[in-house]
Amino acid sequence: MRAFVVSDYAHPSKIPLTQNAPAPSAGLNYFDILQAQGKYQHQPPQPFVLGSELAGRIAEGSPIPDGCPFRAGDRVFGAAQGTFAERVAVNWDALLPLPENMSYDQGAGLFVTWPTSYEALVGRAEVKPGEWVLVTASAGGVGIAAVQLAKALGAKVIAAAGSQEKLDISVKYGGADHGVNYSTEGWQKEVLKLTGGKGVDVIYDPVGLIRDSLKCIAWKGRAIVVGFAAGQIEKLALNLVLLKNISIVGIHWGAYTKIEPSRVPVVWKELLDLFASGRAKPVVYSETYPLERLADGLAALEQRKTWGKVIVHVRDASSGPKAKL
Incomplete structure (x- = not known):
């Protein structure tokens, strides 16, 4: 499995794309740049996979626990440590159904x-x-x-x-x-x-x-x-x-998840209602990046060259459903 694995802290431009990262994997917003260098307030133990937001489909054969409302093939968006990889392990309560009127590109930057x-x-x-x-x-x-x-x-x-x-x-x-x-x-x-x-x-x-x-x-x-x-x-x-x-x-x-969890579903319901009504719509930057060019996307974000949400395509269109950040 391909993934951006942080084994030693470095600028994202210095982190190679690993071809044989273990699957499933765990953990690009601006704070991903800081996390890669060990400068963020939340640092997972090394080695870890970079990335924090995602949109995609739940894979066939996923270990779905009892009580989880999702099934293989469902379109979802959410957050997890390790989204810059072809497979991501996610707590199901950090996922939401991707609205039918949204693409993966739009959904990939919603959760934060x-x-x-x-x-x-x-x-x-x-x-x-x-x-x-x-x-x-x-x-x-x-x-x-x-x-x-x-x-x-x-x-x-x-x-x-x-x-x-x-x-x-x-x-x-x-x-x-x-x-x-x-x-x-x-x-x-x-x-x-x-x-x-x-x-x-x-x-x-x-x-x-x-x-x-x-x-x-x-x-x-x-x-x-x-x-x-x-x-x-x-x-x-x-x-x-x-x-x-x-x-x-x-x-x-x-x-909020830890201190005021009752507020979280209220905010998401009101947001999803806004999206459904068309009164709000995610804005995606004009250039999307393949996983191989993740460092270029992070560099553009770091240098304030981008607008809206910068998206990385974890898989290309020919290789099946895409998970994106």
């Missing part, structure tokens, strides 16, 4: 990004119709999901990204109302102008731009800390939190 963005906006920020929402890194995986979801909730959305190309993507595929380039000095003034001087009610930030974004937050605004893709964990002066009466809240979706 979409519930993160949904719970951030609905459960943590409690976005209301008519509010202004600023989404940073708006063309990325979680960002473009947040843009679509905020629109579905009735908000007015300002997409913020580092290039005009990514702002165009945010408008075309996400439905953003406006776009602001945050690589331009003083971009916050443009946000204030768009909101009539009021500022945004909600900031959704997966990059590490909370401190800069607070310059254009409204009275009683809510800033959601989603992640630190820029690489630096921010330190904030709390005087502005006091003066503007704002809230800063975090979202760690991965912890």
Whole structure:
């Protein structure tokens, strides 16, 4: 079985594709790049297979336990350690049925990004119709999901990204109302102008731009800390939190399974209803990568060249059903 096995920590570009990895195997989002180098907060024991999200069919002969609702041949999406391999061992409770109106490419990037963005906006920020929402890194995986979801909730959305190309993507595929380039000095003034001087009610930030974004937050605004893709964990002066009466809240979706498991099926039902209605739709990057070119896909993600969700085809179309990330 072919798989990307991490036996020694290294940049993904230095990890070869192993031809005889054991099957089944266990464990590409940005954190996969960190995990390959031993820099992520969750590090499986070596050797381990890289990869975290998947979509595909349950294989014939799978050891399906009692109580599992799935059967061989079912189309599913979900998460597991080891998805960059031709076979993956998955806990069935980390799988969901892939909607009939979705391709494997669309399903492969659902499990982490979409519930993160949904719970951030609905459960943590409690976005209301008519509010202004600023989404940073708006063309990325979680960002473009947040843009679509905020629109579905009735908000007015300002997409913020580092290039005009990514702002165009945010408008075309996400439905953003406006776009602001945050690589331009003083971009916050443009946000204030768009909101009539009021500022945004909600900031959704997966990059590490909370401190800069607070310059254009409204009275009683809510800033959601989603992640630190820029690489630096921010330190904030709390005087502005006091003066503007704002809230800063975090979202760690991965912890819900352990700490608040009752919330997980609620979020997924509401998300799947949104997908079925057509009000939200996963966005897949224009170039997909075969398993042999996984390192190229990770490099493009690392260098901020991509938008939407980057997909790896574990099998080509001629070799049977495809499992993808």
